[in-house]
Amino acid sequence: MIPYGRQSIDQDDIDAVTKVLRGDWLTTGPTVTAFEEALQELSGATRCVSATSGTAALHIAYAAAGVSAGDEVVTTPMTFVATASCALALGARITFVDVEEDTANIDPAAVAAVATEDTKVIAGVDYAGHPIEVDSLLEVSRRIGALLLEDAAHSIGSTYRGRPVGSLADLTTFSFFPTKNMTTAEGGAVATLDPALGQRAHEFHFIGLVRDRDRMRYPDEGPWHQEVHEWGLNYRLPDVLAALGLSQLRRLGEFKARRAEVFARYQEGLAGVEGVRLPTRREHVDPIWHLYPMRVLDGRRREVFDALRADGVGVQVNYIPVYWHPLFEDLGYRRGMCPNAERFYSEEISLPMHAELTDSQVDQVIDAVRRAVGA
Numbered sequence: 449m450i451p452y453g454r455q456s457i458d459q460d461d462i463d464a465v466t467k468v469l470r471g472d473w474l475t476t477g478p479t480v481t482a483f484e485e486a487l488q489e490l491s492g493a494t495r496c497v498s499a500t501s502g503t504a505a506l507h508i509a510y511a512a513a514g515v516s517a518g519d520e521v522v523t524t525p526m527t528f529v530a531t532a533s534c535a536l537a538l539g540a541r542i543t544f545v546d547v548e549e550d551t552a553n554i555d556p557a558a559v560a561a562v563a564t565e566d567t568k569v570i571a572g573v574d575y576a577g578h579p580i581e582v583d584s585l586l587e588v589s590r591r592i593g594a595l596l597l598e599d600a601a602h603s604i605g606s607t608y609r610g611r612p613v614g615s616l617a618d619l620t621t622f623s624f625f626p627t628k629n630m631t632t633a634e635g636g637a638v639a640t641l642d643p644a645l646g647q648r649a650h651e652f653h654f655i656g657l658v659r660d661r662d663r664m665r666y667p668d669e670g671p672w673h674q675e676v677h678e679w680g681l682n683y684r685l686p687d688v689l690a691a692l693g694l695s696q697l698r699r700l701g702e703f704k705a706r707r708a709e710v711f712a713r714y715q716e717g718l719a720g721v722e723g724v725r726l727p728t729r730r731e732h733v734d735p736i737w738h739l740y741p742m743r744v745l746d747g748r749r750r751e752v753f754d755a756l757r758a759d760g761v762g763v764q765v766n767y768i769p770v771y772w773h774p775l776f777e778d779l780g781y782r783r784g785m786c787p788n789a790e791r792f793y794s795e796e797i798s799l800p801m802h803a804e805l806t807d808s809q810v811d812q813v814i815d816a817v818r819r820a821v822g823a
């Protein structure tokens with residue numbers, strides 16, 4: 449089976465990890481700092497906080513934004529559940545708005561129609577690696593005094609109008625799960641340009657510990673003293689995994705280039721095939737392609753999906769609209785709310801997309817798609 453996503457690990461990655469294993473710091477050490485600084489360099493953010501997963505990064509980002517009981521978070525249903533459930537964990541009310549028909553990204557006009565002064569955060573997702581319409585979304589968020597969060601689990605390395613993802617929204621979150629564009633096994637990060645948000649993110653992921661003597665309520669307690677002012681969790685990425693991340697970051701350009709080649713080969717090989725619709729890219733973005741979301745028309749998605757799996761192609765579907773999950777259904781969310789997202793879900797199949805796919809594997813997938821749709 450050709451997997452839909454897969455990590456790429458080379459000898460340098462392995463050496464980087466074993467070097468840390470032989471050293472003094474398995475966690476809270478200098479490799480974490482080096483990884484966070486390298487992430488800042490790449491993303492153009494001024495503060496990056498590494499975390500144990502993309503889900504943790506979302507929890508941290510919402511906490512840093514100050515989301516608490518009763519606050520509204522406006523987000524997209526076309527994402528992994530964590531984009532919404534992490535805000536729910538802090539007591540937020542979630543409002544789902546529909547996606548744009550071409551990119552499946554959150555629709556700025558739909559956001560503008562529902563967001564009010566009660567909205568604390570607007571959270572978009574760079575679906576498949578294609579950045580959200582940051583400029584229009586920032587216009588809305590600035591007008592109502594909300595923060596813009598960009599869930600960039602798919603898009604580390606993408607750019608929008610020449611600017612890197614991580615330097616666009618108030619808060620950006622990354623995931624380093626093995627199927628994503630680069631990996632730390634499990635891992636994630638929060639990026640921001642705002643020092644106060646960055647510090648809050650850091651403290652939330654570090655149990656809420658305050659170590660700056662100037663801020664202590666009891667500064668003369670002793671040299672061992674640290675204080676907790678607001679609760680936090682332990683979401684620290686260990687040095688062992690940060691070493692893998694640092695090594696993978698050096699290879700991200702190579703990964704992006706190969707993913708672009710795979711994308712182009714699919715676009716060419718599937719052009720004109722009847723019964724499918726291929727992904728689009730807007731002029732002003734340069735995505736790193738995490739997914740290749742093909743749409744199957746005429747209600748044949750399930751049939752084509754099963755045929756591809758039977759043919760050795762490890763396809764996936766990304767994603768079931770978040771409010772279809774029983775968690776949200778039980779909170780009263782009903783089907784039919786976001787027709788573009790539901791339609792997209794009913795048609796979508798993610799074809800294999802990763803940096804180690806060979807041309808002949810891509811051609812094998814193309815042939816399998818042609819067979820499956822009867823082209």
Ligand SMILES: *Cc1c(COP(=O)(O)O)cnc(C)c1O
Pocket residue numbers: 501502503504527528530531573599601602623624625634635636
């Ligand atoms: C993968 C993913 C997450 C969660 O990341 P984990 O590292 O798996 O916890 C969140 N949002 C989106 C859009 C994702 O694809």
